[in-house]
Amino acid sequence: xxxxxxxxxxxxxxxxxxxxxxxxxxxxxxxxxxxxxxxxxxxxxxxxxxxxxxxxxxxxxxxxxxxxxxxxxxxxxxxxxxxxxxxxxxxxxxxxxxxxxxxxxxxxxxxxxx
Amino acid sequence: xxxxxxxxxxxxxxxxxxxxxxxxxxxxxxxxxxxxxxxxxxxxxxxxxxxxxxxxxxxxxxxxxxxxxxxxxxxxxxxxxxxxxxxxxxxxxxxxxxxxxxxxxxxxxxxxx
Numbered sequence: 001x002x003x004x005x006x007x008x009x010x011x012x013x014x015x016x017x018x019x020x021x022x023x024x025x026x027x028x029x030x031x032x033x034x035x036x037x038x039x040x041x042x043x044x045x046x047x048x049x050x051x052x053x054x055x056x057x058x059x060x061x062x063x064x065x066x067x068x069x070x071x072x073x074x075x076x077x078x079x080x081x082x083x084x085x086x087x088x089x090x091x092x093x094x095x096x097x098x099x100x101x102x103x104x105x106x107x108x109x110x111x112x113x114x
Numbered sequence: 115x116x117x118x119x120x121x122x123x124x125x126x127x128x129x130x131x132x133x134x135x136x137x138x139x140x141x142x143x144x145x146x147x148x149x150x151x152x153x154x155x156x157x158x159x160x161x162x163x164x165x166x167x168x169x170x171x172x173x174x175x176x177x178x179x180x181x182x183x184x185x186x187x188x189x190x191x192x193x194x195x196x197x198x199x200x201x202x203x204x205x206x207x208x209x210x211x212x213x214x215x216x217x218x219x220x221x222x223x224x225x226x227x
Contacts, residue, residue: 002157002159004157033215035215035217041219042203042217042218042219042220043158043203043217044217045214045215045216045217048214048215056214056215057214058214058215088155090157090158092157098207100145100146100163100165100207102148102160102163103148103158103160104160105157105158105159106157107156107157108155108156108157110155
């Protein structure tokens, strides 16, 4: 158990809908990272927050947005969903920013868009 | 663009042998590189970090090397066991944007009993 929690574990929804994925980082970690993993693309970095502020933005679509709250939990909002958004979404956390710290990954949320 | 290449073909080896996985990167000179293990349907788990000024790093049966001239890292598992069967990912921190945190697609290792 990495100490990172993600909810829900599974999500099935229809095209055009909007969903919210939630992540609670490990106690004491200030950075939260969101990744998308699909079968043909590997792990793709979406966005990072550090202590409530956006720190780095990766391959995140305009239909997607995220935020980190004062209690450091984070939410990833996906809207106008398309079939291609079906994937595993992972949240990771680390104490500070950057890969000189290990990232602790959550169990993921499996999103299926029908 | 910055890219990581890992052998996408699965690697099958006999129990007890040494598994060697390769990670090649292009268009960047990372200060450090990480290796993760991922089991099907689960999040990656951190294994080792190696810095650019370290040629080699060891942890129990794991060994990582980092050749900044060749732009390559090798990941070794000695005395491999069936429980080592998983996908192994390498990762590095890029400059910014899409290439900020780059993960390879991973190499699937299967250790045969």
